[in-house]
Amino acid sequence: MDAEKLLAQLHGLKTVFDEKESELTALDREIGDGDHGVNMKRGFNAVDEKVSEGSTKEILKQTGMTLMSSIGGASGPLYGFSFVKMSDAAADEIDADNLAQMLDIFTETVAEKGKVEGGEKTMYDVISKSAGVLRETGGLKMEDVQKLADDTEDMIATKGRAAYFKEKSKGTVDPGAQSAVYIIHALGEGVDNG
């Protein structure tokens, strides 16, 4: 995935989050404050508008800065800061190995800044296992990544606003885990198509 392809994949997320807004809103209404759909939509609309050129590193960094300033709550800054951190590791031509390294950084950043670990029903449950999926299967197929988000359905939230719902959070896929699926799938798709 070169800079042009990376940019196309990130711009493509505008369409994805436009389409998935109501799905994410519905999940977040169940176990949060209902703003995750509109937040992700706003964030990637801003990326589509503001990020237009540069090297892979520059594109990732600008995407991160844009997400940090345009999405409220915890998820925007976490996604944004992770993109900024991942930009350091990005090669000019991102292949599967390089993407796996970037996903390791994504994982470390969310763990450190979000103060989260596995099994707490968050975006981390998808992000932290995606590098493993990529290394094992050579790609990031939608069904494989979606499975990671589906696994959060039976978990009980202990972090973020969902934690106030305790046992009631069981039975709903975590909205942050679901939005992470779309982001990671888009990155994986870019590598698949060379």
Added chain:
Amino acid sequence: MADILIISHSSKIAEGTKALVGQMAKDVTIHASGGVDGEIGTNIDQINNMLGSIGNDTICFYDIGSSLMNLEMAVEMYDGPYAVHISKAPLVEGSFLAGVESSVGTETEYILEKLNEMKK
């Protein structure tokens, strides 16, 4: 003399705390920001803007939830010439103590030690 930086979810908390500390520490520069677009919240841009205008080593205070996360990210990305410290002390009491100590010329290191003894 250290600068004080205050980030809150509420503009009124930020402004009120700044006024409180400012009254006792007139010579200390206090950077305060709260709320996002008139609503409750914090945003990394407002912290970046404040860090862009610091003129001394700075001690930062935050209130609840994601304010610490945003503050940590902004401080990690700060590449200016000053040392920026995050205090886990309670926003009002901590910034008050730091402001007063800074105004009487207490070393930043010693202020940080005192702040460490305060619990949120």
